Amino acid sequence: MRTTKHRLAVVTTALLAAVGVVAGPSSGATRPGDPAPPRPVTQNAVxxxxxxxYADPSVIRGKDGWWYTYATSDPLVSGGTPGLMHMARTKDWSSFEYLGTVFSDATRPTWATRTSGLWAPDVRKIGDRYVMYFTVTDSTQHPQGDDSAIGAATAPTPAGPWTATDGPVVPPRAAPGGGWWWTFDPSGFTDVDGQRYLYYGSYFGGIWVTKVADDGLTAVGEPVRVAVDNRYEGAYVVRRDGWYVLMASAANCCAGPSTGYSVxxxxxxxxxxxxxxAEGTSLDTSAVGGTIxxxxxGNRFVGVGHHAVVTDSTGADFVVYHGIDRHDPWLAEPFGINRRPMLADRLDWVDGFPRARAGAGPSDTPQPGPTLGSSLGITPEDPAAGGFTGMRVGPRDRLGGATGLVRGTASTRRAAPAGDVHVRLDVRGDKPLRVTxxxxxxxxxxxxxxxxxxxxxxxxAGRPLRDSTALPRTSGWQTLTVRATDGQVRASLSEDDLHDPYAEVTLERDRLRVGSAPVRLSSGGTVVDNVVVTPAAxxxxxLAPVPQAGAxxxxxxxxxxxxPALTWVRxxxxxxxxDGQLRWPVEGTDLTGGGNQAGLLLHDAPDDGDWIAQTKVHLDLGSDEIRNYQQAxxxxxxxxxxxxxxxxVAIWNTRQTEFGREVAAAPDGRTSYGGALVGTAAPTMWLRLAHHRTAEGEHLYRAGTSRDGRTWTWGATWALGAGTEPRIGLYSHGGASPAAVASFDHLRFYRTRWPSDPGAG
Known part of the structure; x- marks a missing residue:
């Protein structure tokens, strides 16, 4: 329960009481009588x-109170044929209405070849229309082929109909030395000054950003690379607390049960x-950075990535992404296409960085999902139906249906909670609107x-607080959010409510706290819709607990x-x-595929229980130069x-830490290999594998890396099957030229306790 009695400084009390704001500590709990709206229960894959x-998903909230989701052009079901990108909508993230494909053969972009893939749609609202960006894998602009580009289409509603533009927003880009840079995976963004941006790119060429014109359809100025090549794709940018946060996916997206794709x-x-x-390492350097x-x-989902971010009516963020069920990784027909359903989970912000379920990762058990609901008896999709006094019936909207009209003052019938409050509403009109x-x-x-x-x-009384900013020219519906938390009140305006506001203002003061009172809307004639008032999420x-080394x-x-405890394989x-080290020249062989010629030095694993295996290894791989795929x-x-x-490991021009997995799981007996990435590489690394045996007998191994032996990054988990008895050891292979030597300082086993996670069952 929130504390309501505080000892306050006299001056602060006088000022804040006079403006209806109180000061004092807050635990983040809400008052009885002002409950948050009920959340639907969801379960992955949604x-x-x-x-x-339903791969490479993107999401936008329509003005009609639905979330619209879009996906790349894989067959929607086993035995189906590839569609020209897919559309569906939902209100509860459990039941969906499939809306068909974005394009037909008659409406597909005329400048894309007939065999071109259309991938990775991203939808934004710009003015009175919706703009979809997407990847065209092969254009008609160059006879060589494989000249990917970023296309665009516009529509009057998020459900279409979509009209492709006559040419690309970002045309094919010739790579030095031949071929075409991968111009994939677009993502739009609007800044607080109204300037629009477009992010795009993939492993071959890196991730880039360019400014685009006001209509969102023309790139302008010189693009800038923001992430090194051979590391990232699927860029998505949000603005959070004055920071621009770039999230992107890394590793192979599509290796069946050995897919290690991560964000x-x-x-x-x-x-x-x-x-x-979070450690200050750039995403655009050879020893590339990136906070997980x-x-x-370790549950059934692997290869989790290529995401979007949505915010619900309480201000809670959710990450929407695709993953692969390692027990059912491929479409049955045609075989070879990875089965990548859409998943959704809560996205927490811990110390300024996004973490799915505070770092616990994907869930596969029932979870609270995003809500569209409101507190205080408000009906969001029909604001005049109840919850407000003084709210008039507004004109019926072609997209949203029923609306409210604020002419004079409309007040919530019940008081909003004190302290942490989230207000969201769609607004339209040219009259000033005040929200108090x-x-x-x-x-x-x-x-x-x-x-x-x-x-x-x-x-x-006392010193007033004020902040204001200019608005760019806009049209149509806009989304206004006001979020009050201890010490801060922030208001933002956006076109699409996707963490890219075109205007934002903030008031801050130590111990600032909004008191409980009705929320008041005042205007000479503003139309409103999708109005919510809730306790702020x-x-x-x-962060979620991670393994700790014990005895x-x-x-x-x-x-x-x-x-004597170590035995060689080859x-x-x-x-x-x-000199107290095992010095092992990097071998010119590898363990992946059918060769199986590389040497291993193995140790029997400890008896059943939770334990950590650790080594310290020095391997100087230089930087930037190509020395594939030397590793240890x-x-x-x-x-x-x-x-x-x-x-x-050296991967082309980058130096990375890879947690790879090979498994013979294809129906024809072929092996598949993929890898997740964990932490930033350095010439000297401390490496850990934390082990846990499940009730079903599977061996779970979670990877941890450190550059100093004290601060650890814990990342992906791989499962090895029940009935196996893996041994733990060392390796040094992947390429003998140029000559390199891995020096191992030790191989140790520590007791640990595997952190439990109700979402990983």
Missing amino acids: SDSFSDT FAGRSRSPMGPFVD ALTQN LGRAPGVTVTVDPRGRTLGMSTSG QDARE LITGEEFDDAST ENPQARVE GLVAHATDDDFARLGT
């Missing part, structure tokens, strides 16, 4: 009710970068379309040449123990075709 696969984040004070992670936002946790929170005169937000300003103020304050069980320190005679690290080895390995 798209199972209507599709087998990483960096942030900047500019939408054009540079973006750095979403990665697999707290006891009169309170905190007032003013939207003035004619004067083209967004302002916020308090008034009363609260993010988790700490030492056993290990090898390489103090002398005798290593011994390398050049490897030797000296830890391996959990059941067979040569069934293993997981964690190491530092």
